[in-house]
Amino acid sequence: MAERGARRGLRDGGLLLSLLSVVALLGLWEGAARAGWIHEAFFPRPTVVGAQFTALVREGVIGQHLSVTLRRLFWSFLVAALPGVALGLVLGVWRTAREVVDPLVAFVYPIPSVLFLPLAAIVLGRGEAARVATAAVTSFLLVVINTTAGVRQLDRSLLEAATHYGAVGWRLFMKVLLPGSLPWIFTGLRLALGLTLIVVIAVEMVGAEAGLGAWLWLSWQTLRVRDMYAGLLVIAALGLAVTYGLEAVRQRLVPWQRGLERGL
Numbered sequence: 500m501a502e503r504g505a506r507r508g509l510r511d512g513g514l515l516l517s518l519l520s521v522v523a524l525l526g527l528w529e530g531a532a533r534a535g536w537i538h539e540a541f542f543p544r545p546t547v548v549g550a551q552f553t554a555l556v557r558e559g560v561i562g563q564h565l566s567v568t569l570r571r572l573f574w575s576f577l578v579a580a581l582p583g584v585a586l587g588l589v590l591g592v593w594r595t596a597r598e599v600v601d602p603l604v605a606f607v608y609p610i611p612s613v614l615f616l617p618l619a620a621i622v623l624g625r626g627e628a629a630r631v632a633t634a635a636v637t638s639f640l641l642v643v644i645n646t647t648a649g650v651r652q653l654d655r656s657l658l659e660a661a662t663h664y665g666a667v668g669w670r671l672f673m674k675v676l677l678p679g680s681l682p683w684i685f686t687g688l689r690l691a692l693g694l695t696l697i698v699v700i701a702v703e704m705v706g707a708e709a710g711l712g713a714w715l716w717l718s719w720q721t722l723r724v725r726d727m728y729a730g731l732l733v734i735a736a737l738g739l740a741v742t743y744g745l746e747a748v749r750q751r752l753v754p755w756q757r758g759l760e761r762g763l
Contacts, residue, residue: 543725551725552732560714561733567710568699568737574631576695579638580688587646587684588676597647604640612637612698616706630707634698638691645687649680685749692741700734711737 525545531537532544539547555561590597615636619629653676661675703712711734718726 541724543728548725548728548732552729555726555729561729564709564711564714564730565733565737567707568703568712571627571630571634571699571703571710572696572741574627575634575699576638576692578631578635579691579695580642583639583642583687583691584646584684587643587687588650588672588680590643590647591650591680592676600643604643608637608640608644610637612694613701613705616702620706625706630699630702633702634695637698638695641691641694642684642687645690646680646684649683649687650676652683653679681753682749685745685753689742689745689749692745693738696734696738696741 528537528542529544529546532539532542543551552561586600590600612633616629616633619632623629623632657679658671658675661671666674699710700712700715703710704716707713711730715727715730715734718724718730
């Protein structure tokens with residue numbers, strides 16, 4: 500009980516320090532702008548940005564663009580995650596398939612995701628399908644790589660023991676392979692979700708009329724600096740929410756990992 504209380508105290512202390520660092524940064528920014536040390540035309544005070552953010556929320560501007568970005572993020576992540584996990588499991592188990600696919604993954608992975616947009620537009624047309632496919636490409640590869648590694652890191656003696664006790668085929672997959680790979684799968688999904696959000700914003704900046712990225716780019720082009728900072732605030736909050744949301748799911752589905760982390 501005492502150990503648990505100590506850990507909780509450390510977590511609370513770390514959270515307090517994180518909040519204090521953010522408040523200190525905002526306070527420094529506010530003071531520097533009021534003192535005239537930085538130009539408010541390019542670095543408006545946090546209180547001014549906050550007021551603009553509130554006004555944009557009331558007008559429905561942020562809600563409109565946020566809903567478009569969320570829809571694209573959802574479909575892109577789904578397109579990347581489901582086939583990515585399935586292919587990663589196959590590659591982890593089947594050596595021949597891994598030898599065939601690994602060079603292709605290594606060849607495509609270094610290409611920046613947004614560069615796939617023209618190709619996707621040729622194949623799928625200049626619409627939502629091309630934007631979703633572009634945002635999903637690299638995230639898909641990231642999920643494949645992590646899932647494959649998750650299967651391959653499983654202890655072979657554990658697999659042999661499971662097989663010895665009759666766990667073969669589908670039962671071996673559901674009882675041993677999949678649970679044992681889940682920590683790696685969720686690591687890949689978490690990285691992929693953050694990357695998908697980044698690429699969705701980038702695709703919106705260069706190839707969309709609506710969404711947070713398109714709105715941010717238009718704000719910069721028309722020198723609506725307050726709107727630009729409000730957009731950055733929304734994107735940062737969205738990234739934080741999806742990352743910690745997926746982490747909460749991971750802790751729910753992989754409870755034994757939480758126990759291991761406490762021991763570190």
